[in-house]
Amino acid sequence: MVRKQNQSPETEASLFLIEFLEVAITSIVFLKGIYPIGAFERRRYMNLVVHSARHPKLHRYIHDSLIELVSYFQQGMVERVAVIFFNAAKIPIEKFMFKINMNRSHGAIMEDGALESSLRAFLIKLSQSEPLSKTSSQEWKWEIAAYFRSLPSDNGDRWIRTQALQWQQPPLITPIKSMKADPFSVQLYIEHPDLLEPI
């Protein structure tokens, strides 16, 4: 939680958010067991034991992807951030959706710790939710994707096409955790392919 003074409340909230997302996404990747356990190391975040990626590439991927989103978070354009797991055929098997709602009318991050405790509760729930404890095959791949409310106006060449294909049917949704706080609310749910979905 290293933030500078004199930042606009939005920037501050966004940075806070991506920091949290980084931890949450790393936890998901860790819990899914795509990588060997040795690829992670234990860290402390908000007084919780979390895992952080040791491999520089992995760490950088998560970190840089989220950093890129900061300005969009500030504008409130990002609706969802997804961690998509897909198989060799690029068919998504599981999507972890972070539904984010920035409350831009709200000012700075409250210092009463309400946000912090909410986020902490979030991470605790995350690490104990059932779908996450199911380990996956190591052949899976994953990516971070962002869903926008509207197309970003700026240069689109920085964006990479998602590798995963779309599902034909609407997915089944399993909520994991919802957290409401100022200046942002985060909900995490998992999307699984509908039973009718051809895989």
Place this chain on the structure above:
Amino acid sequence: MSSDSSHSAKSASNSKRSFNSTNSNQSGANSFSKNKKERVGDSGQKTLGMAWGSGSRSSSRSSFRSSPFTDFGSYMEVKNRKLHEQFDAEASISSHGGSGSKKPVFHGVSIYVDGYTVPSSQELRGYMLKHGGRFENYFSRQRVTHIICSNLPNSKVKNLRSFSCGLPVVKPTWVLDCVVADKLLNWAPYQLDQLASETNNQPKLSAILGLRSNLVACDPANAPLTSDINISEVGDSAEDIKQPNQEYEAFEHDICDEAKDKEPSCSNKCENEVEETNERRRCSDIQSITQTLSMISGSSNKGHSTSFDPNFVETYFKNSRLHFIGTWRNRYRKRFPSSSRPSSSSSASSTCHRNTIIHIDMDCFFVSVVIRNRPGLWDKPVVVCHSDNPRGTSEISSANYPARDHGVRAGLFVRDAKACCPHLVIVPYDFEAYEEVADQFYSILHKHCNKVQAMSCDEAILDITDLDVDDPQVLASLIRKEIFDTTRCTASVGISNNILMARLATKSAKPNGQCYLPPEKVNDFLKQLPIKALPGIGRALEEKLKGRHVKTCGELRMISKESLQKDFGPKTSDMLWNHCRGIDNRLVGIIQESKSVGAEVNWGVRFKDSKDSQVFLLSLCKEVSLRLHGCGARGRTFTLKLKKRKTDEEPVKYMGCGDCDNLCHSLTVPMATDDVDVLKRITKQLFSQFHIDVKEIRGVGLHVTKLESADSVKHGNEKSSLRSWLASASPSKEKENKDHKLVNILHIVDTKNQIGGSHHHQPRSNADVGNILSNQEANHSSDVPPLSDLDSDVLEKLPPEIFSEINDIYSGKLSNFMSKHKLDSNGVGTSSILPEYVEGVAAESEPGIISENTAASSSQYIDMMPSASSHIDPSIIQELPEEIKNGITNLFPAHSAPQIRSHDHLVDQVKPTDHSSSHQLWVGNSPQWVEKFKSSDSQILRFFSDMYSGVGSTHRLSSVLLKSFSANEACLGGKTTECDDTVRCLCQLLKDYVDLELESDLEEIHTCFRLLQRLSGRSKFLLQVYNTTLPHLQTAMRENYGGSLRV
């Protein structure tokens, strides 16, 4: 057998004396038997077989008390005690009491006779009785000093160590000859013939390491003498030794090189100082003491190697001379603290004022001290050596002048030395005597002169310039005489105008002489002096100069300074140029602080596996840590040196290091330390960096540099106690420690806050809510609880010091916080944030959003509010403006609303009226449906309404459902014929709830429907509700989330 030889010879003699005196005392009998008990218990006597097992302290004590012998061990104990008493009684009669001044011949000797001997064991016992010795009927490692036997079975010869435990095994004629000579003779010539030819019986290091744990466990006084187990203990690091005369670093470095090369030291005709020094360095390879023994059982060492007792010459000693020299410095400093300070008054310029320097050096100190009380040996060739092993593979560490005349020098193997000089007498070290003599030596020097610079334990420099002395030679001879009278050791003196020349003069004065070198004679003296005699010129430099045909100082003077600089670099050339002209500007009295502390073992290092090496490293760390403590220093840089053998062949010198590569790794830590555990960790880390096969290691050294004084470090620590840990991102361990400290305070704060709340930080008092300051830092430093977590009441009560410390941690914000709180507590504060919130609501214009927002916000505050209602003073609310009151009522959890209402009807009347009807059921603090259902005819609806009031802190539907789960089933399941209206009502309630919450709290909706699903298993009515609402939910899900909820 005597009772009081139980510890060692020295304590034996002491206890004997005390024993006699107590006997003459009135209360003698009592205290005597008490003593005895203790002694017997302490001795942990090793006798035979089973007795050994019961020999441990506790068991022997307890068994002793229960008088009928419980086992063999206790029987043996009592028997031994009785035998001792008998022996003492007889001894007091038979010993010739007339020789009070002279010690009896066998004083301190305790023999054990093994097998058949001529003369018989009884006769030997008689001799012992008569001449003050001891006689043990049963072998005990602790009491026996000599084993007497004439013949040994083959098995015992093969396994001598287990039989003798390292004690000398001597022929009975030794006893007879001693009696005839009326003095204790060296037992070496009387060693059993069978053993003299014994070749390999020396254990590997691992054997000793195995022993080590036992050693640690037992009382140091009982630690067995492992005398001929030789682990070298190389004492201090070279640097450490260098300290006294650190100007001569280069010179000594060369010496060290020489020692490594195993070359005999330079065969200078004159016994010059180089050789003296050389000797001293030499022993770095020769030390014979197990490191463990020297550090673990320091007390036992003293006990066993009793200084005054010549009987113990045979006992292999267990300390290192280098270690002695190293520790002597500390001792000296403590004794003469003033001298370690550089004297400020020393006149710097040697030109304007003629200095007179006396360099005084004891003659072959290590030998002469040992033999000072044995004038018979003074003109005999004597050497000091750690071990008089029959194989003769130990190296001589110091030889006296008669021995040097035979060509015996330090560093020679005893075997070779004996070849040069068959009558060579070998004596062991006697560290207590060294200490004593060194102290006497310095006392005398300090008496005569106030400017004394200690070079070593036996060598010092005096500056007598300021003394009003007519003839320095007279003073010198006076000092020398006094030294001899006091210590019975001789000293040589060199007098000149600077340190260098004084030292050179001493060399020519040796032995036992003095040499005055007035400045006018210096030139002539130097002219013919071989360059090698100059300090700082070792073999390498000598060879180099030889290449330039320079052999004497005179020849060296011919070379220009520039030319020297080109060849040798600035420092060495300066040194050469000055020294060959007899120029030396050093001042007397300046002692350098230690720059490094360390320990190095280059002898006997043979590791079997990594476990061995780890054990060894740990003990090395312990030793280094002890030395650091001894110097009162802590270090930051740690260097681990390893010697890796170059060839597979075992070196000539037994267990020596041979030809080795020197490897080293070092590590610097931010905090100076002398902690064993830290050292261990660092050492392990360093060791792992080498990636070396432990079998290849021949030497290990650990050195600590960048020393800081322990006192200052400690002081600094205290100063920065609380702050330092907060400021630094310290390792977790440290963090935990510190957490305890502050968090204790903060915990008080916290617990006050937690009014029945099970959450971490949830429950807040009003004041806290009001103080949601825009204080960003508090959140950052994750160690410190946010400012708002602190209870101001507690903070107020804190002592001012602690408050200011905490205030510092919060970088001053705390006092702001406090002053604010004071304002708040005046009564205004309860609502201070609420206006802000209401403003937020007002900004939103669309009614639908408002209601949603309200719900969202209230649920968001829910976590903080529960305890709040009780804090609210209704009278204050009454005073508030209308819209603020609205905000408050909306904000407060439903369950607390009635409370407010009961106090204030105004609030009750204020109901939101401007919301669209679609979500009306959920509007309000106590949602409308609660009232509506309450007044309903339907039992179920009333039930839900009751449930709602019953749930604690939240007004969530999931909690209501969860509660109804555990509630009486009858209400739910009862009538199947509920009217459609009831179903419709409930469905509407749920649908509204879904519309309200789905967007923002999927989890809550999910929980509700899961619960409903489970409840529907019990109640058809609820099943109906569930089935009706589910499609609505899924539609809403698709709209909001683009998928269907898995229920």
